[in-house]
Amino acid sequence: MDDDDDDIPQLSSHTLAALQEFYSEQQQREGTKTSQGFNQYSIGSIEEDWQLSQFWYSDETALCLAKEAVLAAGKGGRIACISAPSVYQKLKEQDGEDFSVCVLEYDRRFSVYGEEFIFYDYNHPLDLPENLLPHSFDIVIADPPYLSEECLQKTAETIKYLTKGKILLCTGAVMEEQAAKLLGVKMCKFIPKHSRNLANEFRCYVNYASGLD
Numbered sequence: 001m002d003d004d005d006d007d008i009p010q011l012s013s014h015t016l017a018a019l020q021e022f023y024s025e026q027q028q029r030e031g032t033k034t035s036q037g038f039n040q041y042s043i044g045s046i047e048e049d050w051q052l053s054q055f056w057y058s059d060e061t062a063l064c065l066a067k068e069a070v071l072a073a074g075k076g077g078r079i080a081c082i083s084a085p086s087v088y089q090k091l092k093e094q095d096g097e098d099f100s101v102c103v104l105e106y107d108r109r110f111s112v113y114g115e116e117f118i119f120y121d122y123n124h125p126l127d128l129p130e131n132l133l134p135h136s137f138d139i140v141i142a143d144p145p146y147l148s149e150e151c152l153q154k155t156a157e158t159i160k161y162l163t164k165g166k167i168l169l170c171t172g173a174v175m176e177e178q179a180a181k182l183l184g185v186k187m188c189k190f191i192p193k194h195s196r197n198l199a200n201e202f203r204c205y206v207n208y209a210s211g212l213d
């Protein structure tokens with residue numbers, strides 16, 4: 001080594017390893033977020049399948065619901081999105097926020113999201129992986145596929161099993177009474193919007209003091 005090399009600040013092997021780990025994690029994050037400039041978390045990256053009663057929220061609504069979930073879950077909180085994949089996608093775009101999230105979905109195309117995807121069929125409301133412990137989510141958001149009492153009642157079983165308490169339900173205005181009976185939720189002033197106009201009036205319901213009023 002010559003004199004010039006002595007002037008170059010040297011990083012300790014420990015700092016260097018930490019830096020390398022940081023860069024490789026950053027690369028991994030970017031790699032999953034974009035492939036050939038395509039954001040795999042953008043709403044609509046998985047197209048609506050009307051056979052599965054899929055109607056995606058508008059970008060603004062998904063963002064509003066995602067922000068509400070983060071606030072309600074609190075620092076380091078856990079969020080479950082049941083049959084509401086665009087809220088999951090919007091949450092994944094919220095860089096730097098401190099929370100964890102998973103998406104419970106019937107459509108296996110969402111398995112591209114890896115371990116955060118959990119296959120879910122409301123017909124078997126408690127048929128869940130063992131590692132999904134009861135009352136382990138700070139908030140559960142759900143948008144059941146059908147406007148029927150049976151579908152809401154079964155989805156409600158899953159919601160009550162998973163939540164520590166907070167519930168954010170999105171469904172038709174016609175389900176107000178049943179939602180109150182099954183989950184103790186009240187209609188919010190906030191009106192969710194979809195990327196396409198729906199024939200049915202949609203609303204959000206919560207059982208806590210939310211920012212949606």
Ligand SMILES: C[S@@+](CC[C@H](N)C(=O)[O-])C[C@H]1O[C@@H](n2cnc3c(N)ncnc32)[C@H](O)[C@@H]1O
Binds near residue numbers: 105
């Ligand atoms: C009315 S959409 C709600 C989507 C929400 N608006 C969003 O943008 O994320 C109903 C959701 O239920 C899912 N779904 C369809 N059949 C289901 C089933 N048997 N069990 C659970 N979820 C189901 C659909 O794939 C869809 O994501």
